[in-house]
Amino acid sequence: MIKVLRSLLVLSGCLFAMAGGAYASDALRVLAWPGYADPDLVKVFEQRTGSTVEVTTVDSDDALWQKIRNNKAQDFDVFAVNTAELQRYIAEGLVIPINTTGVRRIATQLPRFRNVKSIPGLVHDGKVFAIPYTYSEMGLIYDRQQVKEAPTSIRALWDPRFKGKVLLYNSGTHNFSLAAQVLGGTTPFQLAEKQWPAAVQQLIALRRNALAFYTQPDESVELFKNKKAALLFANYGSQQLQLLKAAGVDVGYAIPKEGALAWLDCWAITRGARNPELAEAWISYLLEKEPGNALVTRQGLANTTSESPNLRSEDKFKWLEPVEDVDRRNLLWQRILSGDRASKVLAP
Amino acid sequence: MAAHPVRRPGQQGAGTVTSGIAAKLGLLLAVVGVLASGLTGYYAYDISRGQLVQSAKNELLTSTQGLARRIALTRDEFSRNLLVLARHPAAVSALQKPNPAQEEQLATLFKLLMEANPGYFQVRLIAATDSGMERVRVDRDGTQLLRITGDDLQEKGHFPYVSDTLKLPAGGIYLSRIVINHERGAHAGQEQPTVRLATPVTDRQGQVLGALIINIDLNSTFSLLAADLPKDIQLFLANRNGDFLIHPDSTQSFGFDKGRRVLVQDEFPATRDLLDSKIDQAVFETAQGRYAAAPVVAAFVSSKARAFDDESKVILGLAQPLSVIVAQADRLGLAILQIVGGFCLACILLAAFVARAVTRPINSLSSAAQHFAKGHEIVGLPVNRKDEIGVLARSFSQMHDQIKQQLAALKDGQDNLEHLALHDMLTGLPNRRLFQERMEQAVERGRRSGEGFALLFIDLDNFKDINDQWGHEAGDAALKEIAQRLAAATRKVDTVARLGGDEFVVLLNNPADRGQIASIARQLLDCMRSPIPFGPLSMRVSFSIGIAQHPEDGDTASGIVSSADHAMYLAKTDGRNSFRFCSGDTVSDPLVD
Numbered sequence: 001m002i003k004v005l006r007s008l009l010v011l012s013g014c015l016f017a018m019a020g021g022a023y024a025s026d027a028l029r030v031l032a033w034p035g036y037a038d039p040d041l042v043k044v045f046e047q048r049t050g051s052t053v054e055v056t057t058v059d060s061d062d063a064l065w066q067k068i069r070n071n072k073a074q075d076f077d078v079f080a081v082n083t084a085e086l087q088r089y090i091a092e093g094l095v096i097p098i099n100t101t102g103v104r105r106i107a108t109q110l111p112r113f114r115n116v117k118s119i120p121g122l123v124h125d126g127k128v129f130a131i132p133y134t135y136s137e138m139g140l141i142y143d144r145q146q147v148k149e150a151p152t153s154i155r156a157l158w159d160p161r162f163k164g165k166v167l168l169y170n171s172g173t174h175n176f177s178l179a180a181q182v183l184g185g186t187t188p189f190q191l192a193e194k195q196w197p198a199a200v201q202q203l204i205a206l207r208r209n210a211l212a213f214y215t216q217p218d219e220s221v222e223l224f225k226n227k228k229a230a231l232l233f234a235n236y237g238s239q240q241l242q243l244l245k246a247a248g249v250d251v252g253y254a255i256p257k258e259g260a261l262a263w264l265d266c267w268a269i270t271r272g273a274r275n276p277e278l279a280e281a282w283i284s285y286l287l288e289k290e291p292g293n294a295l296v297t298r299q300g301l302a303n304t305t306s307e308s309p310n311l312r313s314e315d316k317f318k319w320l321e322p323v324e325d326v327d328r329r330n331l332l333w334q335r336i337l338s339g340d341r342a343s344k345v346l347a348p
Numbered sequence: 349m350a351a352h353p354v355r356r357p358g359q360q361g362a363g364t365v366t367s368g369i370a371a372k373l374g375l376l377l378a379v380v381g382v383l384a385s386g387l388t389g390y391y392a393y394d395i396s397r398g399q400l401v402q403s404a405k406n407e408l409l410t411s412t413q414g415l416a417r418r419i420a421l422t423r424d425e426f427s428r429n430l431l432v433l434a435r436h437p438a439a440v441s442a443l444q445k446p447n448p449a450q451e452e453q454l455a456t457l458f459k460l461l462m463e464a465n466p467g468y469f470q471v472r473l474i475a476a477t478d479s480g481m482e483r484v485r486v487d488r489d490g491t492q493l494l495r496i497t498g499d500d501l502q503e504k505g506h507f508p509y510v511s512d513t514l515k516l517p518a519g520g521i522y523l524s525r526i527v528i529n530h531e532r533g534a535h536a537g538q539e540q541p542t543v544r545l546a547t548p549v550t551d552r553q554g555q556v557l558g559a560l561i562i563n564i565d566l567n568s569t570f571s572l573l574a575a576d577l578p579k580d581i582q583l584f585l586a587n588r589n590g591d592f593l594i595h596p597d598s599t600q601s602f603g604f605d606k607g608r609r610v611l612v613q614d615e616f617p618a619t620r621d622l623l624d625s626k627i628d629q630a631v632f633e634t635a636q637g638r639y640a641a642a643p644v645v646a647a648f649v650s651s652k653a654r655a656f657d658d659e660s661k662v663i664l665g666l667a668q669p670l671s672v673i674v675a676q677a678d679r680l681g682l683a684i685l686q687i688v689g690g691f692c693l694a695c696i697l698l699a700a701f702v703a704r705a706v707t708r709p710i711n712s713l714s715s716a717a718q719h720f721a722k723g724h725e726i727v728g729l730p731v732n733r734k735d736e737i738g739v740l741a742r743s744f745s746q747m748h749d750q751i752k753q754q755l756a757a758l759k760d761g762q763d764n765l766e767h768l769a770l771h772d773m774l775t776g777l778p779n780r781r782l783f784q785e786r787m788e789q790a791v792e793r794g795r796r797s798g799e800g801f802a803l804l805f806i807d808l809d810n811f812k813d814i815n816d817q818w819g820h821e822a823g824d825a826a827l828k829e830i831a832q833r834l835a836a837a838t839r840k841v842d843t844v845a846r847l848g849g850d851e852f853v854v855l856l857n858n859p860a861d862r863g864q865i866a867s868i869a870r871q872l873l874d875c876m877r878s879p880i881p882f883g884p885l886s887m888r889v890s891f892s893i894g895i896a897q898h899p900e901d902g903d904t905a906s907g908i909v910s911s912a913d914h915a916m917y918l919a920k921t922d923g924r925n926s927f928r929f930c931s932g933d934t935v936s937d938p939l940v941d
Contacts (some may be wrong), residue, residue, distance in 0.1 A: 057607050207506050227512075267375035340532070340533070
């Protein structure tokens with residue numbers, strides 16, 4: 001009896017090895033944002049494909065850009081990037097077109113995501129460069145004990161009533177977009193040359209109103225709770241909303257009338273991918289029900305296969321677009337963050 | 349008579365020993381000895397090694413605790429420096445209103461302090477107003493100390509190390525999280541692991557005017573603190589979440605700043621309880637992960653600062669390669685091995701000696717038994733020993749004596765029987781059987797050597813009368829006396845025998861001639877002249893003698909006897925008390941009473 005069982009085991013082992021043989025001995029190097037590749041989800045994929053997955057997380061677009069561009073995208077196979085950021089990767093040839101037939105689960109996506117041509121920046125020269133994965137609007141989270149009326153405008157971040165009680169995201173790109181929204185204009189993603197001093201002044205004013213600047217969702221929750229913040233610019237959107245609620249903070253969520261910056265994260269495959277088929281299998285796997293549910297339930301994010309509970313019809317969004325000069329925004333932002341005054345910030 | 353060793357068919361010689369007691373006993377003793385010393389040595393090594401590792405663990409823990417205390421002391425010292433600056437009147441007045449002279453004085457003070465403390469990256473006085481504007485700031489830049497002024501001064505109010513410090517009461521100490529300092533323009537401290545120590549500056553009314561902040565160089569401070577640790581000891585520092593801040597492999601520290609957390613609880617699972625504050629210290633051996641090839645012994649302690657801070661707890665650890673510790677045990681092991689080797693040799697020698705000591709007396713017993721079996725006298729039995737061997741030897745000796753006695757008695761009995769078979773019971777003379785043997789021998793001798801002999805056949809003349817007249821007792825007494833007289837009257841070489849009744853014979857070996865025979869016959873007749881006493885009685889006895897000679901009167905024994913008998917008969921008919929030759933001249937010597 002035992003002999004029969006053992007030979008069955010050996011046989012099934014062989015079959016499994018053959019099934020996973022295509023990816024066997026491969027390591028998939030994933031660069032992702034927190035919560036995108038939880039260990040249990042990774043494990044299922046590893047077991048299914050017989051590969052090993054090495055996950056690195058990033059907490060800012062700049063870090064992502066640095067990591068991919070370093071060593072000319074040879075350090076990673078697949079990474080998650082928003083549609084706006086994706087453009088510079090395509091421009092520098094750091095990503096390769098995706099064979100969409102290899103990502104079989106695309107068929108289960110909602111029509112507005114399945115129709116990649118309708119999303120700016122995903123298709124170039126008829127080739128698809130990224131597959132939508134998750135998205136979130138950057139709304140305002142507020143402490144309902146301190147802020148009795150839900151904020152309606154992005155200007156609430158500058159409100160002197162909340163001085164020293166505003167939590168902000170440590171990102172040059174987004175913060176200049178916020179400043180541009182306050183200044184008004186056609187698009188927050190393109191600052192005209194003459195707008196820069198005003199934008200810097202706005203951001204210095206924002207800094208002076210700030211409690212602190214965070215990079216990671218967990219960090220924002222800790223700061224919000226421990227330092228009694230009143231208002232939070234939620235770069236991670238409903239993900240942070242969920243975390244704060246779980247931490248027992250009485251928080252509300254508001255989409256400013258200027259329109260919330262919103263990001264759509266997609267999976268892209270690098271030029272340095274050792275095994276693009278394995279990367280495609282990874283993307284397809286993450287479009288399955290379990291990883292999709294994990295996004296909603298664990299992270300409070302939306303997935304691309306079911307409608308989001310956090311989206312309302314009246315909410316306005318400013319889908320992220322490439323900005324006029326990422327490096328300049330970041331350089332100036334670093335100066336602002338370090339505490340420099342306008343004259344120093346705007347110095348060449 | 350010799351006793352022959354008894355040997356049964358197919359039995360090996362009693363002296364052959366194929367598997368001796370000496371070898372078995374020696375081997376057993378040697379094995380027991382070697383096992384005993386080997387096991388003792390092994391356990392001694394094992395226990396010593398365990399104790400060495402344990403003492404190394406204790407030592408490591410003590411070192412770690414010592415380091416933690418030094419860190420606390422250093423922190424206290426830094427805090428005192430901070431408080432001295434914060435209470436300096438120049439600090440208060442520089443914050444109350446712009447005052448270049450006071451600022452200059454304070455900057456000089458900062459520089460002096462930074463010269464004395466190479467671990468200070470930056471000392472700053474920050475105002476509570478103006479969004480945390482820096483009022484006085486000195487940066488370290490390589491070997492120089494720079495006073496930062498004018499537009500280079502920055503607003504820091506949005507950093508928790510400022511906003512939190514400003515919330516503290518006078519004299520309160522803020523200890524920041526340990527992070528990489530990304531603030532631009534921080535000179536030497538930029539992009540370096542930094543911890544900030546801060547305290548509020550207050551006026552006389554207790555109003556918080558600003559904060560004094562020291563940026564401390566984590567690496568140089570720690571390498572200074574750990575400078576007296578042995579070179580092979582590795583230093584670890586992790587924050588309360590387990591993120592490595594100091595790691596022997598610098599790529600593993602500040603992982604969270606690079607988007608990839610590297611946690612102490614992943615590298616050393618035993619520290620998990622330390623992070624959960626379930627325990628204060630953890631000492632363990634690990635051979636997992638990066639330590640698979642070179643296991644280490646490690647001691648970790650959680651160190652809590654008494655400060656109003658973000659970094660309420662850090663995990664401090666020291667690790668030492670197990671090989672360094674075990675090297676000591678290995679030296680000990682070698683010494684133990686040598687001692688065990690010596691003991692084993694001694695055991696083998698002792699075993700050989702004991703085996704010989706025990707088997708030597710056994711061997712002497714067995715050789716004695718063999719000697720005895722061969723009929724030799726036994727000597728050298730260890731009968732004087734006081735032990736079991738002595739008892740055995742004495743028993744053996746007794747048994748030997750008993751057997752010897754019994755054998756002697758048996759021989760006596762046998763001799764008696766033999767005598768009885770060949771001698772006449774009454775007279776003690778050889779009987780007919782012995783006489784016949786002697787006759788055969790004499791005939792044989794005569795045939796071989798030509799030596800002659802004479803047979804004198806004697807028959808009593810009046811024996812029936814004695815029996816009738818005085819009874820058989822008297823007859824027996826007469827026969828005894830006659831036998832004695834006949835024996836006395838003949839040579840030793842001659843045989844006197846009683847054939848039965850009143851018949852006697854005398855066998856004369858190698859007589860010279862007839863004359864000598866006749867002379868002897870006469871002597872025999874003469875010896876009966878005196879009467880034989882029997883109580884008060886006196887008996888007179890005479891006899892007739894027939895003489896036959898070999899080879900003249902017959903070739904065979906029976907022939908000779910028959911001839912002598914015939915001659916005796918003739919002598920009797922001639923008139924008794926005389927002798928007569930069978931052939932030739934009949935010499936008669938009639939007795940005259």
